[in-house]
Amino acid sequence: MAVEGGMKCVKFLVFVFNFIFWVCGVALVAIGIYTQVALDKALVVSTASAAGTPVAILVLGIIIFFISFFGCCGAWKESYCMVTTFAVLLSIIFLVEVAAAIAGYVFKDKVRSVLEDGLWDAMNKYGEDKALTEAVDELQRNFSCCGANNYTDWSSIEWFRVNNTVPRSCCRVNSTSCNVRPSPATVYENGCLQSIEAWMKKNILIVAPVALGIAFFEILGIIFACCLMKGIRSGYEVM
Template identity: 85%
Template sequence: MAVEGGMKCVKFLVFVFNFIFWVCGVALVAIGIYAQVALDKALVVSSASATGSPIAILVLGVIIFFVSFFGCCGAWKESYCMVTTFAVLLSIIFLVEIAAAIAGYVFKDKVRSVVEDRLWDAMRKYGEDEPLTEMVDELQRDFDCCGANNYTDWATIERFRANDTVPRSCCRVNTTSCNVHPTSTTIYEKGCLQGIEAWMKKHILIVAAVALGIAFFEILGIIFACCLMKGIRSGYEVM
């Protein structure tokens, strides 16, 4: 039994939604890759606690990518089982996203502590680990910063305390060495932790906007899928 208006429109909306949802999945994959690359440089960390969020975003994007493809097939073939499975999976993804957002808010202070600890660890190994040294130098040049909290942090590192100097990447100008003095204008005085926090606050707004957009489409998708399920179960032939 064909329904000329309502269910035919719902089927079309489910199909269109899944295409948009597929695009959202691609966007999450891109954001996850970008965040992983950026944090590897900005946070100078390789621990699971710091890289977990970008990887989680990347995995979520891949899952959404395949779930949306599954939803498209279910809508096109008018399969009650596939549409039901799609609605259930989408609901689970939505709940996981809410849980992740709550966890991110609760543990935001811990993230700062982890970043600071890793920065200090990188500073202590400066000059001993070449790749790590290059990342610290790049971090200080990119954020115009010096040390974790400020330039005096380098005075606690043995090799720099003896000569009263800081790494060349702390210099405002390209010189062979940077002597540290309280009134020095040749080095960056602010710490890298401040720069990283500012960077994260700036980019978290973009991530939040994308997340809200995806959540909105997920809710629409669940509603449309439930309507289509009801129509198929009622024995209507959706054209």
Template identity: 85%
Template sequence: MAVEGGMKCVKFLVFFFNFIFWVCGVALIAIGIYAQVALGKALVVSSGSSAGTPVAILVLGVIIFFISFFGCCGAWKESYCMVTTFAVLLSIIFLVEIAAAIAGYVFKDKVRSVLNEGLQEAMNKYGKDPAVTEALDELQRDFNCCGAINYTDWANIEQFQANDTVPRSCCRVNTTTCNVHPSPATVYAKGCVQSIEGWMKKNILVVAAVALGIAFFEILGIIFACCLMRGIRSGYEVM
């Protein structure tokens, strides 16, 4: 028995909000891919825990994408089972997002130390591991940075100590001697930890805005899904 009256309105609201979820899922997938590409080299030289962050955003986007599609089908077919499953899954995702937001706030001060440790470890492998060497060179060129804290960090690396040089990827200008006896005039003075932190702070507002928007629509989606479940169940009871 199809839902009637006000429940029809709720049905189309559930369908509409699921379409919004679908768009949010696509947005998260895009943000995850963008973060993975933009921070790709930083993630190679950093720790495994930080490398999983863009992947986690991407996975969350995929999950929301499929759950919203599931909810749309449930609303359109007026399936009590599908709408109930959708509401439960959406509630679980909402709780996980709250837990992730709290964890991110609590551990936000550890980002600098994790980046610093990862970069220092990568610098020690410079010239020995081709993949790390290439990643670190590209990171320094892309973020206009040199070393972890600053360019003097390279003085602690064995292969650069003797002749007082830094990698050519630190150079402000493309000359053959810019990396010899480095100074702020010839190489990037800012460290990569500071540069990456600045990039993350600049882009975190976009992520936060998307997350808040998704959370708002999730709450409304759960409420309307529960109302639709009640309407569908009442229809079955009348039959």
């Protein structure tokens, strides 16, 4: 009876933790959508590898969402096959997350380099490519920035040499002449690369605890799923 009661408890815990996984999956989907929307124009001027990061978070959230639903059904129906599949899939997800975290730390400087190259490429095509022109303008307005590193970057761009002005999206105030003789008093002084990095560092304080929380519950979920698998396989009554 003690074992039976213990397995009932494990079954209940597996069900509860899967519900928590489900919530975590929803949280990741929300974070992925928020990041995609917030960095929309920054991702347009960057490369496909950088632009895929929010999509990867979104996909991971959807996968966790469905795996958690699968685990809930397995625990409720006491299906050894479903619980085993759940434990294996959750272990794979956990290992992928660890690998992604390590890769993100190792290649963090590469991400900065890719973003900077994308900004310079978009600036060089400013006025020629409509989509990139609109992306640069919206990026500079949203992040209150001008140029890649600072507003003087525009002086080396062909568009500046032809028009002798920086884009109007650099202006601190809405006036017709604010960008004619650009200076820190009339245009944003900081570059967009610095502003985007500051935004990322600020929001990593939100993402990091969420990621650690998900990893913690994944480990517990794997442990409890293995315990439930052992109980089902041994033929104990867990209802």
